Every structure is written in C-alpha cells, then in structure tokens.
Amino acid sequence: MPDQTKPRREQIHDVASRLFSERGYHATSMRELAGALGMQGGSLYAHISGKEDLLIEIVNGASRQFDEALFSLRGVDLPADQKLRKAMRRHIRVVADNMDSATVFFHEWKHLSPEAYTRVTGWRDSIDHFYRELVTQGIEQGTFRADLDVRMTSNLILSAVNWTYTWYRTGGPLTPDDIADQFADMLLRGFSETSAAGSGMTGAGAGS
Amino acid sequence: MPDQTKPRREQIHDVASRLFSERGYHATSMRELAGALGMQGGSLYAHISGKEDLLIEIVNGASRQFDEALFSLRGVDLPADQKLRKAMRRHIRVVADNMDSATVFFHEWKHLSPEAYTRVTGWRDSIDHFYRELVTQGIEQGTFRADLDVRMTSNLILSAVNWTYTWYRTGGPLTPDDIADQFADMLLRGFSETSAAGSGMTGAGAGS
DNA sequence: CCTACCGATCGGTAGG
DNA sequence: CCTACCGATCGGTAGG
CATH class of the missing domain: 1.10.10.60 (Homeodomain-like)
Structure with missing residues (x-):
C-alpha cells in the first residue's frame, strides 16, 4: 500500500x-x-522512537507548511485584497495537498505533551496574527471598510480556509485555487469600502 | 464537581x-x-450500558439540537437575508451553548458504530441541504446575487458557524448573537445583489 | 525486521 | 454503588 x-x-x-x-x-x-x-x-x-514522536512529527510538519505558505507573504507590498487572495490560495492549498496531516493537526494536537502542545499553540497564534495584521493593513490602506472588526474579520477568513479540511475531496471538480478564489470573491465583496467589489485578480492570475 | x-x-x-x-x-x-x-x-x-452508548447519546443530542434550531425555519416566509441571519444566530447559539457536545459532535463521530455513523452523516447532510436551499431561495427571490455558486456559498456559511466551536469562549465579551450578527453582516454584504448591503435587521432584532 | 515477551491498562461483569 | 476480577489489548523492549 x-x-x-x-x-x-x-x-x-x-x-x-x-x-x-x-x-x-x-x-x-x-x-x-x-x-x-x-x-x-x-x-x-x-525506525521510530515512540508513538508520540510520530504525532509530533506530523503536527510539526503541518505547522511548518502553514508557516512557510503564509509568512513569506508578510513583507510583500501588495494591496490587502490581493494579498488576502494569495494567502487564502496558499492556505487552502496546504490543507488540500495534505488532507491527512491537516486533519491530524486540527484534531489531535490536544494529545501532545506539554512542550509540543505549547509550541503548536504558538504556531496557531501566529497564523491568527498574520490574518489580523492583514485585515488591519487593509483598513489602514482604505482597501477594506473602516467599520470592520479586525478580530471577527480574521475569524471569518480563518473559518473559511480551515474548514475546508472537512469537505475538500482530492480529485473533485474544484482545485484548491478555485475554492480560494470563490471564497475570496464573496468575502472581499463584503470587506471592500467601495461597492465595486471583487478587486484583486480573480481567477486566472499568477501562481503563488 | x-x-x-x-x-x-x-x-x-x-x-x-x-x-x-x-x-x-x-x-x-x-x-x-x-x-x-x-x-x-x-x-x-x-447507569449506562457501555462506553459507546455514551458517545451515541452525546452526538445524537447535538444532532437533535441543530435539527430543532434550523428546521423550524424551513417553512418560515421571510426574505432570504433575514432568514439566513436567524439561522446563523440559532446555529451559533447551539454551538456556543453546548461547546462540549458540539466539539464531540465534530471530532468523535467517526468512532461511532456503522448504524449510528450513518444516521449522523444523514443529519449533517440535511443541515447542508438546509443552507443550500436557503441560498437557492435567496437567488430566486433576487435577494442574493445571481452569480453565486450555491454549494460554495453554503459552504462558506457553514464554515463560519461551525468553526466557532474552536474559538468561542463562554463568558467572553461577545454573545453568540453578536457573533452571528457580525458574520451575517459581512457575508450578506458579499451576497447581496444591490450594493446597499446588510439588509435584514442588524443587531437588536427579536429573538429566535 | 521478527519472535517472544513485559507490565499496565483497557472496557466490562459477577456478586453482593 | 463497591470489590474483585475477567480476557484482551495496549505501547514498548530484549535478543537475535
């Protein structure tokens, strides 16, 4: 097998x-x-030293993937809507391309020993922080509505991208980028200051 | 205790x-x-007949709560945006008022025996169906944009309401209704045909 | 990588 | 609701 x-x-x-x-x-x-x-x-x-070591490796591996996907975007100088779309694409791609370890990441991290547990919690916090920062930037730039609540907005984004682990199926009709773009289209329309909606390269756009 | x-x-x-x-x-x-x-x-x-019976009861109880919360809304004659807001309020209230059993519902249902497993899967499907139907109605009524993808839209709604089980904390500053209203505001702005946004009784509105 | 084994703990039962 | 126990299975090790 x-x-x-x-x-x-x-x-x-x-x-x-x-x-x-x-x-x-x-x-x-x-x-x-x-x-x-x-x-x-x-x-x-x-080959391995124990059962928990396996769990730690799997969860750490997933954490690292989220980390690499998002944090390189941190310094990038882009309008917040385009940056959000890129982040959501990468985020959903990590989930979709690693459904097993992503599921373990979301469900089994409570069973880690205290040190590993703390480390994972820290990682999750920094992912949260990434999206909150992005939303804050968007408001400051005037790309997003000024009356958005930063924490609730990033919560909504995280809900969309994380929940994909429950329903995405490899080989289905939608690619991870399709999903990200559709979610981003709907969300960005709700976030944008102008009613012009869905700015930031829908569909085709470049990779990454 | x-x-x-x-x-x-x-x-x-x-x-x-x-x-x-x-x-x-x-x-x-x-x-x-x-x-x-x-x-x-x-x-x-x-007092009980076995460990799995406990799990079955907990998961069934949660299923029933979602069921009761949503399905009474099915026949109600309301514009889709108001109906969606009501549904999200009720849905999040079930999660927030039953954080433990909701978490068990989302994480442990795979461990049920085949019959119980099938029943729970059926319940989840009918919740999905409820939201898809609601979105479809909204499009037909002209309340929601005609270019919305029904399945992805209901996926986005479900992401928002279900994911609350991971971050809601009882006794925090936000009530379940606050959360539902904030999510509904952001989502409905993205769904609405007119750019007028956030129709359907924000904030104060009646219970249920 | 296998065989054979360890102590510990599991869900559950009998009998009271 | 307790005591005492059941067979089964657990993660892990020794020695090869």
Whole structure:
C-alpha cells in the first residue's frame, strides 16, 4: 500500500498520518500501523522512537507548511485584497495537498505533551496574527471598510480556509485555487469600502 | 464537581461530554469518567450500558439540537437575508451553548458504530441541504446575487458557524448573537445583489 | 525486521 | 454503588 520508493521512515509517517486522520491518534494501535506497512508491531521501533514522536512529527510538519505558505507573504507590498487572495490560495492549498496531516493537526494536537502542545499553540497564534495584521493593513490602506472588526474579520477568513479540511475531496471538480478564489470573491465583496467589489485578480492570475 | 441536583444519568452525560471534548473519546477511560463523578469504575454500569452508548447519546443530542434550531425555519416566509441571519444566530447559539457536545459532535463521530455513523452523516447532510436551499431561495427571490455558486456559498456559511466551536469562549465579551450578527453582516454584504448591503435587521432584532 | 515477551491498562461483569 | 476480577489489548523492549 505505501509508496515503495520512499524511505521507510517517510512511509511510516505517511501511513500514520492517514490512520491517525481516519481513526484518531489513540484509536490507532501501533500494530495496526505496522500491519498497514506489512511489518510486525515491534519492528516499527527500529525506525521510530515512540508513538508520540510520530504525532509530533506530523503536527510539526503541518505547522511548518502553514508557516512557510503564509509568512513569506508578510513583507510583500501588495494591496490587502490581493494579498488576502494569495494567502487564502496558499492556505487552502496546504490543507488540500495534505488532507491527512491537516486533519491530524486540527484534531489531535490536544494529545501532545506539554512542550509540543505549547509550541503548536504558538504556531496557531501566529497564523491568527498574520490574518489580523492583514485585515488591519487593509483598513489602514482604505482597501477594506473602516467599520470592520479586525478580530471577527480574521475569524471569518480563518473559518473559511480551515474548514475546508472537512469537505475538500482530492480529485473533485474544484482545485484548491478555485475554492480560494470563490471564497475570496464573496468575502472581499463584503470587506471592500467601495461597492465595486471583487478587486484583486480573480481567477486566472499568477501562481503563488 | 458535577451538578448535584441533576439526575445521575445526566451528570454522567455532562461529565462525559466534557472529558470526551477535552481529551477525546478513546483517550478517556471509564475509570477517569467514574473518578470525575466520585465513583468507582464498575459502578458506572449501573447507569449506562457501555462506553459507546455514551458517545451515541452525546452526538445524537447535538444532532437533535441543530435539527430543532434550523428546521423550524424551513417553512418560515421571510426574505432570504433575514432568514439566513436567524439561522446563523440559532446555529451559533447551539454551538456556543453546548461547546462540549458540539466539539464531540465534530471530532468523535467517526468512532461511532456503522448504524449510528450513518444516521449522523444523514443529519449533517440535511443541515447542508438546509443552507443550500436557503441560498437557492435567496437567488430566486433576487435577494442574493445571481452569480453565486450555491454549494460554495453554503459552504462558506457553514464554515463560519461551525468553526466557532474552536474559538468561542463562554463568558467572553461577545454573545453568540453578536457573533452571528457580525458574520451575517459581512457575508450578506458579499451576497447581496444591490450594493446597499446588510439588509435584514442588524443587531437588536427579536429573538429566535 | 521478527519472535517472544513485559507490565499496565483497557472496557466490562459477577456478586453482593 | 463497591470489590474483585475477567480476557484482551495496549505501547514498548530484549535478543537475535
């Protein structure tokens, strides 16, 4: 079942992501994981040091992906609406391209040990902060309505991009960018000061 | 710790909701649950028939709450924007007033046995259907823009109302109705055909 | 990577 | 509602 060409550690990581996302961390036994990889329970420990290490790696990996996707946008000098669209594209792409680990990220992070838990909480906070900052900039630039509540606006954005992990299906009719653009179109119309609506390159636009 | 005035079964149900939401269904042992209720592990089975029955009750209870909140709105003859605002208020109120069981509803339903699983899936589908129908009506009435994609629009609404389970805190500065109204204001501006925006009784408006 | 095993803990039951 | 117990399964280790 797992991709034979990858290094064994990566295979374990991938299969664990799938099982943890489907059945949950605690409901997945190391013997099930081993079985899905065609080996015996005890053999796993030649490659990994423990069950929680697997969880930490998966959650950290997802955190890193969100981090890389968003934070390079921080310094970019673009109107807030265009920047938001780019951020939403990247954010949804991370979720869609990593459905298993994204699901584990959203559901299983409570089961981490205190240190790992704190680190993940910090990461989530900084993602929140990124969107709040973006909204603030948009208001200051006059791109977004001045009466927007920054926290609620970023909450609404985060709802849209994060909730995709529950309904996106790989191979469906919509690409992650399609989804991001449709959400951005609807949201930006509600955010914009002018009623001109949906500024900022809909559809086709460049990558990234 | 549990409310002494309630019947024992209800106490068990409440504490189980809290523990399942905090630690997850499989990570909560029956002995922990019993301990939190001040009794021994085996004593639980004088009141309940098994661990999964608890989960089923919690998830069914949450499903029923969503059901009751939304479906009475189905026949109501109101402009779609006002109806949407009402639905979002009720939906978020169910989440906010039942944070524990709502969290269990969103996270632990995969662990149900096939029959219970199928029933819950059906409930979720009918909630989806409610919002899609509402959006369709809004377009037909001319209240919403004709170029809205029904499925993506209802997805966006559901994202906003469901995701509240991750960040709402009881006793915070915002009431569930405040949250619903702010989300509705932003969304409805993006949905409306006219650029007049935010129709449909903002703020104060009647209950329900 | 396997076999064989460890102590611990699980959900649940019997009998009172 | 408690005590005492059941078989099953858990994560992990030793030795090869």
